[in-house]
Amino acid sequence: MSHILVEDLKKSFFVSERTSGVFGSIRGLVQRQTREVYALKGVSFSLEQGELVGYIGPNGAGKSTTIKILSGILVPTSGKCRIGGRTPWKDRIKHVGRIGVVFGQRTQLWWDLPVIESFDLLRDIYRVPDVEYKKTRDEMIDLLALESFLNTPVRQLSLGQRMRCDFAAAMLHKPDILFLDEPTIGLDAVSKLAVRKFIKTLNKAHQVTTILTTHDMDDIEALCERVIIIGGGEILCDGSLAKLRSQVSSRRYLKIHLANDDFFFQEQGVSIISKEGRTVTLAFDPLKISAASLIAHVTSKHEVEDLFVENPPIEEIVAELYANGES
């Protein structure tokens, strides 16, 4: 049985509309105009225990609405959602004991309290037995190297330190599901790598089913074998990064470092994307010309110092999918 099962989830909101002008304002006082906004238009997916999935989409796509429904904060307009055999918004109290949430943009720790006291408060809120609490807490302190700032008030921590504490806080009640919302936003390169390593460890060692929402495609490439893309309240693609690439285009790039400045090349299915100094980038369709024949063509006509075949960056693929979803 799937750990998370979502079937044809729909959610709409009614938003007030204001008519412009004085008459519009007066009419608005007596007769409120509303408009229905569809945040989710029938979203379906399922996740097995221990899966780590990237849930991505442009602004306003419906990511937060989905996560709020999955956490039991919002009730959908229609559709089904079962997590560990429970319906989140119906069994809310039991459900929140099974989930952990980390927001890159805000903390669940108490700003003025030392980190360790925030942890103790969370133990009381989630009613974690003391022996179990100490075991998990010490494991997290170790894994995330928190020892040196456990007695520092949260407001005095750097963003990287705070994020590590937030991860520990989310794990203290040993959830089997984690919702991560932009967990690396604003972090420096070293802290980003540390957070990604920790997410991987948690996911593998504890079999925590993890849904990661992010706009950072490096997070996705580093962490997710599977990606679900949502756009305009609908699922645009669900599968591996390889599937995602093949769904959009088979395009590849050949980057060439030339031995001298001159470059002239014409071939069907090949276009010159850029030429900067002696570095030329060609785009080609491997269904029309193989990388091997293209390289043979180029090297028969030009003296080449080095060359690489590259996939389009994942940002480019995702942007194309978002654009297709809008059209």
Ligand SMILES: Nc1ncnc2c1ncn2[C@@H]1O[C@H](COP(=O)(O)OP(=O)(O)OP(=O)(O)O)[C@@H](O)[C@H]1O
């Ligand atoms: N409480 C609400 N009332 C009215 N409309 C809402 C509400 N919450 C979300 N929406 C609308 O639903 C749509 C989806 O919003 P949602 O916040 O789920 O998107 P998102 O993918 O999380 O976007 P972002 O990346 O910007 O956070 C948007 O059009 C948004 O304006």
